[in-house]
Amino acid sequence: xxxxxxxxxxxxxxxxxxxxxxxxxxxxxxxxxxxxxxxxxxxxxxxxxxxxxxxxxxxxxxxxxxxxxxxxxxxxxxxxxxxxxxxxxxxxxxxxxxxxxxxxxxxxxxxxxxxxxxxxxxxxxxxxxxxxxxxxxxxxxxxxxxxxxxxxxxxxxxxxxxxxxxxxxxxxxxxxxxxxxxxxxxxxxxxxxxxxxxxxxxxxxxxxxxxxxxxxxxxxxxxxxxxxxxxxxxxxxxxxxxxxxxxxxxx
Amino acid sequence: xxxxxxxxxxxxxxxxxxxxxxxxxxxxxxxxxxxxxxxxxxxxxxxxxxxxxxxxxxxxxxxxxxxxxxxxxxxxxxxxxxxxxxxxxxxxxxxxxxxxxxxxxxxxxxxxxxxxxxxxxxxxxxxxxxxxxxxxxxxxxxxxxxxxxxxxxxxxxxxxxxxxxxxxxxxxxxxxxxxxxxxxxxxxxxxxxxxxxxxxxxxxxxxxxxxxxxxxxxxxxxxxxxxxxxxxxxxxxxxxxxxxxxxxxxx
Numbered sequence: 001x002x003x004x005x006x007x008x009x010x011x012x013x014x015x016x017x018x019x020x021x022x023x024x025x026x027x028x029x030x031x032x033x034x035x036x037x038x039x040x041x042x043x044x045x046x047x048x049x050x051x052x053x054x055x056x057x058x059x060x061x062x063x064x065x066x067x068x069x070x071x072x073x074x075x076x077x078x079x080x081x082x083x084x085x086x087x088x089x090x091x092x093x094x095x096x097x098x099x100x101x102x103x104x105x106x107x108x109x110x111x112x113x114x115x116x117x118x119x120x121x122x123x124x125x126x127x128x129x130x131x132x133x134x135x136x137x138x139x140x141x142x143x144x145x146x147x148x149x150x151x152x153x154x155x156x157x158x159x160x161x162x163x164x165x166x167x168x169x170x171x172x173x174x175x176x177x178x179x180x181x182x183x184x185x186x187x188x189x190x191x192x193x194x195x196x197x198x199x200x201x202x203x204x205x206x207x208x209x210x211x212x213x214x215x216x217x218x219x220x221x222x223x224x225x226x227x228x229x230x231x232x233x234x235x236x237x238x239x240x241x242x243x244x245x246x247x248x249x250x251x
Numbered sequence: 252x253x254x255x256x257x258x259x260x261x262x263x264x265x266x267x268x269x270x271x272x273x274x275x276x277x278x279x280x281x282x283x284x285x286x287x288x289x290x291x292x293x294x295x296x297x298x299x300x301x302x303x304x305x306x307x308x309x310x311x312x313x314x315x316x317x318x319x320x321x322x323x324x325x326x327x328x329x330x331x332x333x334x335x336x337x338x339x340x341x342x343x344x345x346x347x348x349x350x351x352x353x354x355x356x357x358x359x360x361x362x363x364x365x366x367x368x369x370x371x372x373x374x375x376x377x378x379x380x381x382x383x384x385x386x387x388x389x390x391x392x393x394x395x396x397x398x399x400x401x402x403x404x405x406x407x408x409x410x411x412x413x414x415x416x417x418x419x420x421x422x423x424x425x426x427x428x429x430x431x432x433x434x435x436x437x438x439x440x441x442x443x444x445x446x447x448x449x450x451x452x453x454x455x456x457x458x459x460x461x462x463x464x465x466x467x468x469x470x471x472x473x474x475x476x477x478x479x480x481x482x483x484x485x486x487x488x489x490x491x492x493x494x495x496x497x498x499x500x501x502x
Contacts, residue, residue, distance in 0.1 A: 235482030
């Protein structure tokens with residue numbers, strides 16, 4: 001399984017991804033899921049992958065080595081794109097290409113080749129954008145109303161994002177909230193695991209400000225996990241106990 | 252959809268259930284899912300239902316009117332049971348009986364008749380117990396290590412229970428935490444909805460101490476939701492911002 005979230009705020013973009021993959025319950029590995037495509041001061045794009053590792057790795061390979069354009073046949077890498085929109089369409093083309101190849105196998109119907117990507121970034125002089133790209137290659141985009149998107153095991157980490165993230169959130173607070181959201185997921189689902197990869201791109205800088213791997217030894221993240229647990233326990237203690245009793249006529 | 256949780260602590264048992272049912276996304280109704288079977292001072296049992304409403308309602312009807320024993324053919328109601336174990340087996344028998352009837356239909360394969368129940372309570376002079384009864388009629392039981400069980404849309408509301416509930420939690424704190432867990436689910440999944448039904452059974456009293464319906468106008472629950480949101484926002488503000496930057500050699 002996987003959990004990745006992307007948060008697009010007024011001053012920047014944050015992406016957080018775990019690294020655990022599993023083939024069944026008893027075959028667990030570590031693979032980077034947050035991939036960076038960068039020409040500093042020109043183009044910065046981050047792609048976070050969830051789903052079939054064979055498909056997501058091959059999609060990433062195509063995007064680095066060249067995807068054939070369905071109309072012209074011309075091969076282009078993700079860094080050849082002239083806009084985030086063109087790049088998002090290219091990711092979709094790469095997904096379809098890999099599916100066409102893999103789904104040709106006689107046994108393919110019995111395998112789940114599903115994938116989903118978060119794709120965010122900015123090209124110089126263009127807008128900072130964040131997309132979620134579906135298995136079919138179509139996509140949606142984060143807006144001021146809904147400034148975060150998630151892929152993979154998203155439910156455990158959604159309540160804190162729902163409550164605390166807005167478009168006006170500071171990028172480092174957004175990163176912190178992404179880590180709190182990840183912490184809830186790590187605790188409740190063993191198939192999401194450390195280390196984490198995080199990226200922070202400040203709007204209009206077109207260069208990553210944070211690009212960090214967080215593992216078990218990371219002091220800040222350990223403190224955040226502990227502080228958050230303590231805070232949650234204290235928060236509920238401040239709420240008075242329920243005043244309810246037995247009402248006549250209740251069934 | 253549905254969310255119900257049951258929490259078994261040293262001093263009692265709490266059960267919380269929503270009431271929203273949906274046939275598709277555009278057909279929403281309200282049905283009680285927390286059902287009480289009570290002979291005061293003799294037997295108190297609570298059954299919370301998730302899944303196909305046609306199956307859960309018919310299971311409840313059988314349990315009130317009599318389920319045939321698979322061996323003897325004798326009809327017994329849930330209140331005829333002499334132990335929680337016998338009662339849990341009877342719930343399983345009722346599920347199998349309803350499935351045998353409904354799955355006979357030519358179109359049955361296309362319908363999801365799946366159900367899950369939480370079943371808790373105590374008979375005089377016996378132990379207070381909490382079970383989760385699966386679609387096949389088998390069941391598991393809450394223990395001191397894992398004092399809570401959930402059915403339905405369980406993921407949004409799990410992080411707070413994971414962190415804050417233990418066997419030593421006071422029953423009214425457990426009820427409060429069940430309501431916080433429900434609040435997270437209500438916010439994130441529209442198919443879980445108010446009003447709620449809650450029950451609290453103090454150990455060895457064999458009489459419900461709380462049996463309450465909570466709707467939009469409930470002042471305590473409104474305050475709890477608001478207080479919890481404020482507390483979460485404040486909790487993350489107390490955690491310092493991440494110290495991360497760009498490390499050389501990161502991909």
